Structures are given as structure tokens and as C-alpha cells.
Amino acid sequence: MAHLGFVGTGTLADAVIRGLQTTAAAEHTYHLSPRSEGRSKALAADFPQNTVREESNEAVVEKSDIVLIGVLPKQISDLGRLPFRADQIIVSFLAGVPVDVLLQQVAPATRVVRMIPLPGVEFCKGPILMTPSDASVEELFGGVGELVIPARESDLDTISMATGLMSATFQLQNTVIDWMKSRNIADGVATPFVRSLYSGLAELALAAERQGHGLPPQNYETPGGLNETVRAYFNRTGWFDEMTKALDVVEAHRRTLMKKS
Ligand SMILES: NC(=O)c1ccc[n+]([C@@H]2O[C@H](COP(=O)([O-])OP(=O)(O)OC[C@H]3O[C@@H](n4cnc5c(N)ncnc54)[C@H](OP(=O)(O)O)[C@@H]3O)[C@@H](O)[C@H]2O)c1
Incomplete structure (x- = not known):
């Protein structure tokens, strides 16, 4: 003990x-x-x-x-x-x-x-x-x-930038919930559905990682189906590139904070 x-x-x-x-x-x-x-x-x-x-x-x-x-x-x-x-x-x-x-x-x-x-x-x-x-x-x-x-401390700092995505992920979920509510879905139905959807996806991604294979998104969509439509829209509008830019911004922000301290 x-x-x-x-x-x-x-x-x-x-x-x-x-x-x-x-x-x-x-x-x-x-x-x-x-x-x-x-x-x-x-x-x-x-x-x-x-x-x-x-x-x-x-x-x-x-x-x-x-x-x-x-x-x-x-x-x-x-x-x-x-x-x-x-x-x-x-x-x-x-x-x-x-x-x-x-x-x-x-x-x-x-x-x-x-x-x-x-x-x-x-x-x-x-x-x-x-x-x-x-x-x-x-x-x-x-x-x-x-x-x-990670073996190197500098890698810990780099990886930790992804922790800046937490609150944005909640806003992402809330946006989906709000869209459902705008279509007259009750909060008590929309909210548990969306939270559980993301929780299930996280478990799926972890299981794939533990089984040693990647997560090619096309394996999780039907040609011409809902998922392909959404992902194509995000790619077309540069949404995923914005994620990369957000991580660059958070990295620069951390550097500024460290210089000040
Ligand atoms: N929250 C997260 O998700 C998260 C994630 C990763 C890393 N961190 C890191 O974890 C640390 C704590 O974050 P937090 O979110 O838990 O902050 P927090 O809620 O503000 O907690 C900091 C605590 O430290 C106490 N404290 C201040 N001076 C003290 C002293 N001299 N002796 C003993 N206690 C003292 C404060 O007590 P009083 O209320 O009495 O002032 C306060 O409860 C931070 O360094 C942050 O960078 C946080």
C-alpha cells in the first residue's frame, strides 16, 4: 500500500x-x-x-x-x-x-x-x-x-495539442442536437441519441486500433449513402483542412504561453 x-x-x-x-x-x-x-x-x-x-x-x-x-x-x-x-x-x-x-x-x-x-x-x-x-x-x-x-518529452507536448479539441467536440455534438431540435425532435430523444452515437463510434475506433487495423472511412459508408454524402461535403468545403489549421493555431498559442511564463 x-x-x-x-x-x-x-x-x-x-x-x-x-x-x-x-x-x-x-x-x-x-x-x-x-x-x-x-x-x-x-x-x-x-x-x-x-x-x-x-x-x-x-x-x-x-x-x-x-x-x-x-x-x-x-x-x-x-x-x-x-x-x-x-x-x-x-x-x-x-x-x-x-x-x-x-x-x-x-x-x-x-x-x-x-x-x-x-x-x-x-x-x-x-x-x-x-x-x-x-x-x-x-x-x-x-x-x-x-x-x-512517448519516449520524448517534446512528443508529449505535440500530442497534447489534440486535447484542445475537447470542448469543440461537445459543440459539434450540440450542433447536431440543435439541428434535430429544429426538426421538432424532443431534446430528451435527440440528446441521448447523439451522445450515444459518438460514444459508440469511439468504441468502434478503439476496437479497430486494438485489432491492429486502421479506420479507412470508406469502409464505413455505402456508396451514394448518407455517410459518403457528408464526408464528400466536408472534403469539398475544406472542413478537415480547418481541423489541421486549428491544431496549428493551438500549437502556436501554446508556444506564446510558454514564452510568457
Ligand atoms: N482540467 C483538465 O482537463 C486538465 C487536463 C490536462 C491537464 N490539466 C492541468 O492540470 C492542472 C489542474 O487543472 P484543473 O483544471 O484541475 O485546475 P483547477 O480546477 O483550477 O485546480 C487547481 C487547484 O489548485 C489549487 N491550488 C492553487 N494553489 C495551491 C497551493 N498553493 N496549494 C494547494 N493547492 C493549490 C486550487 O485551489 P483553490 O481553489 O483553493 O485556489 C485549485 O483547486 C493544471 O496545471 C492544468 O494545466 C488539466
Whole structure:
């Protein structure tokens, strides 16, 4: 059994803890920062058998074997005063903050892993991007998502640009729902249909990947049918090219943010 310490128990850490608690990682003890008062109190109340809201960040770090950092990137300087130890593993959720910078904040700890879980981790769904490889961290998180471990830190940054597609994907679904509603389909019918449609497609794509074959879109359409019509329209109007451009834009935006920090 290990002691897991959370410094920064915001939206993401909350989802991570709730996901971990549904896996074999429920055998561990969870030490939470007293910050994020509402969330840390709720987590301690929901998991009283193994979760403690500590009196300070210092207490969290002192009691933990693995310290998980979930503050915002701009709050990183708050970490410098904490009593990290050389024997600890540090897992950072901070988007865009390189391992080199983290090492300065958590010295004398040297075993630092950058990780990008996503909100679906609460339901043990979705990718968990991390680097470098670390057996203990992989064992801990193996049950809560699909571990993706690029060898180079720069690849983690590149892959993470795709996480900028989350809210746009929801807007895409909402657009389809709104179209149905404009055709007098009740919200209670349109919404579950569309959410479930996209969920099923995601499962289909994952199954194809696990079976080692690709996802040629033409295999999922009838010549002259609905799907071919939509895809041809999107190709004709440059819709897929816009997706590439959006990723370029988000990459440039991240570079600007990193220069400012
Ligand atoms: N949300 C996502 O989907 C997502 C995905 C990938 C990566 N990330 C990364 O994960 C990190 C957290 O994101 P988030 O969405 O969870 O943000 P968030 O909800 O704003 O959580 C940040 C938390 O840090 C706490 N905090 C601030 N300073 C602190 C300190 N000195 N000691 C202890 N706690 C402190 C805040 O508590 P108070 O409320 O008390 O100020 C807040 O609850 C970010 O670095 C982000 O880049 C997030």
C-alpha cells in the first residue's frame, strides 16, 4: 500500500482520485491539500476509509510516497517551499511545464513524471499521456485509462495539442442536437441519441486500433449513402483542412504561453 499526496485538488485531480478509487488503487491512502476546500472536503467525505484532508501542503508532502501536483502552471512557484524528499515520485499534471522546470521546484526529488490525464479518467476512460516511463506510476494508473508513453518529452507536448479539441467536440455534438431540435425532435430523444452515437463510434475506433487495423472511412459508408454524402461535403468545403489549421493555431498559442511564463 502506498501513500498518495495531492497538492492542488481541482477539477482534474478530483476526477483522477475518483477514477483511482474504482480500481486496485483504492488500497492506497490519499492525502489531500486543504486548499480547494469544497472538493477536498467532498472527497474526504466520499472516501472516509482511505482519504484524509490534511492541515497543510507540507503535511501532504511529508506523508506521501508519490506526490501528485494539480495546481495551475502559474501556481508552480508555490511548490518551492514544500519538503520534498529524494525518495519520492513526483507526478505533475501541469500543462506545458517541462520536467526541467519541475525538477527545480521539487528538489531533492529527481523522479519526476509529467502526466496529462483527461476528465474521462473519472470513468476509467480515455488516454493518459505520460513521460518518462515509470513502472510505479504505470502500475498506479494502468487501471484508469489507456497509458500513452512517448519516449520524448517534446512528443508529449505535440500530442497534447489534440486535447484542445475537447470542448469543440461537445459543440459539434450540440450542433447536431440543435439541428434535430429544429426538426421538432424532443431534446430528451435527440440528446441521448447523439451522445450515444459518438460514444459508440469511439468504441468502434478503439476496437479497430486494438485489432491492429486502421479506420479507412470508406469502409464505413455505402456508396451514394448518407455517410459518403457528408464526408464528400466536408472534403469539398475544406472542413478537415480547418481541423489541421486549428491544431496549428493551438500549437502556436501554446508556444506564446510558454514564452510568457
Ligand atoms: N482540467 C483538465 O482537463 C486538465 C487536463 C490536462 C491537464 N490539466 C492541468 O492540470 C492542472 C489542474 O487543472 P484543473 O483544471 O484541475 O485546475 P483547477 O480546477 O483550477 O485546480 C487547481 C487547484 O489548485 C489549487 N491550488 C492553487 N494553489 C495551491 C497551493 N498553493 N496549494 C494547494 N493547492 C493549490 C486550487 O485551489 P483553490 O481553489 O483553493 O485556489 C485549485 O483547486 C493544471 O496545471 C492544468 O494545466 C488539466
